[in-house]
Amino acid sequence: xxxxxxxxxxxxxxxxxxxxxxxxxxxxxxxxxxxxxxxxxxxxxxxxxxxxxxxxxxxxxxxxxxxxxxxxxxxxxxxxxxxxxxxxxxxxxxxxxxxxxxxxxxxxxxxxxxxxxxxxxxxxxxxxxxxxxxxxxxxxxxxxxxxxxxxxxxxxxxxxxxxxxxxxxxxxxxxxxxxxxxxxxxxxxxxxxxxxxxxxxxxxxxxxxxxxxxxxxxxxxxxxxxxxxxxxxxxxxxxxxxxxxxxxxxxxxxxxxxxxxxxxx
Amino acid sequence: xxxxxxxxxxxxxxxxxxxxxxxxxxxxxxxxxxxxxxxxxxxxxxxxxxxxxxxxxxxxxxxxxxxxxxxxxxxxxxxxxxxxxxxxxxxxxxxxxxxxxxxxxxxxxxxxxxxxxxxxxxxxxxxxxxxxxxxxxxxxxxxxxxxxxxxxxxxxxxxxxxxxxxxxxxxxxxxxxxxxxxxxxxxxxxxxxxxxxxxxxxxxxxxxxxxxxxxxxxxxxxxxxxxxxxxxxxxxxxxxxxxxxxxxxxxxxxxxxxxxxxxxxxxxxxxx
Numbered sequence: 001x002x003x004x005x006x007x008x009x010x011x012x013x014x015x016x017x018x019x020x021x022x023x024x025x026x027x028x029x030x031x032x033x034x035x036x037x038x039x040x041x042x043x044x045x046x047x048x049x050x051x052x053x054x055x056x057x058x059x060x061x062x063x064x065x066x067x068x069x070x071x072x073x074x075x076x077x078x079x080x081x082x083x084x085x086x087x088x089x090x091x092x093x094x095x096x097x098x099x100x101x102x103x104x105x106x107x108x109x110x111x112x113x114x115x116x117x118x119x120x121x122x123x124x125x126x127x128x129x130x131x132x133x134x135x136x137x138x139x140x141x142x143x144x145x146x147x148x149x150x151x152x153x154x155x156x157x158x159x160x161x162x163x164x165x166x167x168x169x170x171x172x173x174x175x176x177x178x179x180x181x182x183x184x185x186x187x188x189x190x191x192x193x194x195x196x197x198x199x200x201x202x203x204x205x206x207x208x209x210x211x212x213x214x215x216x217x218x219x220x221x222x223x224x225x226x227x228x229x230x231x232x233x234x235x236x237x238x239x240x241x242x243x244x245x246x247x248x249x250x251x252x253x254x255x256x257x258x259x260x261x262x263x264x265x
Numbered sequence: 266x267x268x269x270x271x272x273x274x275x276x277x278x279x280x281x282x283x284x285x286x287x288x289x290x291x292x293x294x295x296x297x298x299x300x301x302x303x304x305x306x307x308x309x310x311x312x313x314x315x316x317x318x319x320x321x322x323x324x325x326x327x328x329x330x331x332x333x334x335x336x337x338x339x340x341x342x343x344x345x346x347x348x349x350x351x352x353x354x355x356x357x358x359x360x361x362x363x364x365x366x367x368x369x370x371x372x373x374x375x376x377x378x379x380x381x382x383x384x385x386x387x388x389x390x391x392x393x394x395x396x397x398x399x400x401x402x403x404x405x406x407x408x409x410x411x412x413x414x415x416x417x418x419x420x421x422x423x424x425x426x427x428x429x430x431x432x433x434x435x436x437x438x439x440x441x442x443x444x445x446x447x448x449x450x451x452x453x454x455x456x457x458x459x460x461x462x463x464x465x466x467x468x469x470x471x472x473x474x475x476x477x478x479x480x481x482x483x484x485x486x487x488x489x490x491x492x493x494x495x496x497x498x499x500x501x502x503x504x505x506x507x508x509x510x511x512x513x514x515x516x517x518x519x520x521x522x523x524x525x526x527x528x529x530x531x532x533x534x535x536x537x
Contacts (some may be wrong), residue, residue, distance in 0.1 A: 028400045039455035047464045048501075051313075054469065055321035073352060103432070183349075186297050188306035200316040 004091050011108065012116055012194070019119040026122075035127040037078075041129065044070050044195070057200030064140050069197055069223040071134025072152075078127035083160070084118045088167050092174035092184065100175075101262050111253045115168065138226070151225040158238035159218045164193060165245035166190070166215065168253070175256040194218045214241055273374070273378075280379055281386025288387055299394045302341040307399075310338035316407040321426025327469045333495060336408035337466050340491040345463040347422050348486040350429050353384045354450050357437035360443065367534045368513065376437075378524045381430045388426060392419060409496055418490035421503060425486045425510050431459075441528030468497060482506075482513035 023029065048070065052063040061069065070155050091114060094100045138144050171186040180232045194215030198206045201216075209216030225235055288295050309420045317326070324330060357380055361364040369376055380436045396419070403410035404495035432453060458464065466487045467479055478484060485506035492498040 023456055026445055028443075029445055029448070032445070032452070036452040036455065039452055039459065043455060043464060044458045046459060050465055050469060051317050053471070054326045055317050057320035058316050059320070064388070104477050186305070189302055192306075192309050194314060201312055205312065 008108070008112060011112075015117055016119045016121075020121045023121045024142070030125055033120075033122040034129065035124075037081075037126045038129070041070075041074055041084070044073070044254075045133075059197050059201075061197050061199065064137065065198070065223075065227050066230040067137035068134065068141065068218060068226060070109055071130065071137045072223050072226070073195060073219045074130030075127065075134055076156060076163070076222070078123055078130045079156065080163050082120055082127065084115060084164050084167070086118050087115050088164075088171040089184070090118075091171040095174045095260070098262060100260065110257075111168075111250060115164070125163075141227075145227075148226050148230075151230070152222060153233070155222040155225055155238055158221060158242040161242035161246055161263045162214055162217050163191070163240065165249045166213070166241075168249045172253055172256045176259045191215055197223070210237070214245070215240060270365075277378060277382040281380035281389070284383035284386035285390050289390070298474070299346070299391045300398065302400060303346045303395060306342035306345075307339050307402075311335055313327070316340055327466075329466075329468075329497065330409075332389055332498065333409050334406075334466070335406070336403065336410055336495045337497070339399045339402055339408060339489055340410075340494055341463050341466075341487050343399050344418075344422055344487045344491050345393055345458075345461065347392050348425055348429060348461065349457070350384060350426075350433050350455060351450065351454065352378055353387070353430075354433035355447060356380070357433055358378060358440045358450065360449050361437050361440035361444065361528070364534065366416065366532075370529070375526070376525075377430075377434050381427070384426065384430050385423070388423070392423075402490050410494055412494075413487060414494050417491050417500075417503060421490050421493075421510070422487075424507065425482070428482055428510050428513045431514060431521050435517065435521045435524055438524035438528045441476055441532050457483055457486065460484070461486035464499065467490060468492070480509065484507040485510045495528055499514060 048058070048066050051058060052066070058066065068260060094103070100201040103110050106113060169186055170184060190213060193209050193213070196214040198209060201209065206216065221234060221238055224231070311454070314331065318331045326334065344360055360369065366376065369379060396415070400412065401410070436446060436449050436453065439449065460478055460481060467475060467484055470478065479488070489498065489502055489506040493503050
């Protein structure tokens with residue numbers, strides 16, 4: 001077991017290093033990625049800043065709490081973009097071009113390879129930008145207890161597991177349907193449900209996005225951990241959910257592979 | 266002259282038809298693009314506006330009722346699907362950067378018209394299918410909608426598509442010189458996401474920003490047509506929209522033609 005973990009850790013370290021070297025080849029890409037995501041950050045911030053010109057609260061969140069929520073969204077999204085996004089984005093193409101055959105033939109777990117083969121290190125700038133916004137927002141909160149940031153050590157990895165699992169299931173449909181680009185765009189719409197605080201929704205939808213389609217777990221729960229006194233029932237849920245979903249992706253991947261007919265053969 | 270125009274028209278109708286047939290081939294894909302995505306967007310936007318009004322403890326915001334905002338959210342999601350170009354822009358960039366453009370530039374047509382006609386054909390079908398949802402929903406939920414204004418609003422959105430395509434043309438011309446240009450598409454679409462009024466009606470912006478953003482042609486993509494249908498603006502704003510889009514098309518086409526020429530001059534076909 002330990003040997004296997006060590007093998008995969010070393011493999012990931014090697015792939016990360018290779019990705020970083022490849023990214024350094026396109027140095028301008030570091031700036032273009034930041035520029036691209038700046039528009040996304042601006043869109044998110046602008047929407048709520050404009051809305052707060054006309055209301056004091058959205059759900060039970062005021063303007064300053066919403067800024068913290070957005071800061072966390074940017075940070076979690078940046079981690080996701082660095083570690084996972086590019087790999088899952090390319091699954092459909094790998095299926096169509098037959099590149100998946102090469103991964104399936106390797107003596108390592110195909111889901112591991114498909115998920116972590118390429119890290120997008122050009123996003124590190126965005127991570128800094130998102131973290132900057134988060135700290136700026138926290139500074140504007142009266143009496144914020146900075147020790148609460150320790151919750152993020154546990155909750156951010158859980159959020160990443162949740163977002164990965166859901167995105168992976170959308171991406172893996174490419175193996176079943178061959179062409180499913182718009183299903184990938186559909187993921188974006190589902191993800192958007194989690195890009196607003198859970199309390200904004202009515203109780204049924206709130207329950208659904210915390211359980212059935214758990215996009216509400218991704219940012220809302222870590223944000224509450226920072227903003228409110230700890231509610232253990234609420235905070236334990238991501239810890240339970242994350243391993244369940246990861247196992248679910250493993251089962252779904254095996255199921256999807258039954259539909260795979262090699263494109264290169 | 267007359268004959269050459271007939272040939273031009275016939276050729277472009279064939280391209281549009283090609284786009285319709287190609288996209289309908291993968292029906293699940295198409296169904297999600299034309300219906301499922303905008304329905305989900307509408308749902309999220311409507312929930313957001315209900316929460317905003319609940320927090321505001323007021324029956325109006327910036328002079329408009331909750332129903333007016335719900336109607337805006339409903340129509341804007343569908344109009345934004347019509348006026349956004351992801352797929353064809355990615356294809357155009359791919360043609361240039363991979364070298365498969367070789368097979369297009371030797372044909373008796375232009376790269377610009379080839380993809381413009383395809384985009385228009387695709388969006389034409391998308392419009393017919395997509396717009397049935399807000400029309401039915403407006404009746405069902407009794408939302409403020411002036412359906413007699415729909416044809417002109419749709420016409421403006423289609424006219425705006427020429428501007429969108431011209432921007433795609435400029436970005437694909439940049440692929441002659443730069444690699445990984447597709448991130449420009451993402452940046453551009455995010456920029457337009459803010460500027461078109463898809464996120465929120467532009468008339469709730471502070472006056473200074475409202476004047477600046479409202480004067481740009483991008484507002485004619487979503488805000489002007491949707492605000493016209495939902496009764497937030499009158500016909501004069503639509504006319505202004507047509508004028509600003511026309512200016513935008515002229516300016517961007519000049520830039521596009523220049524960049525295309527520079528790109529083609531430096532391009533070396535690799536025999537791909």
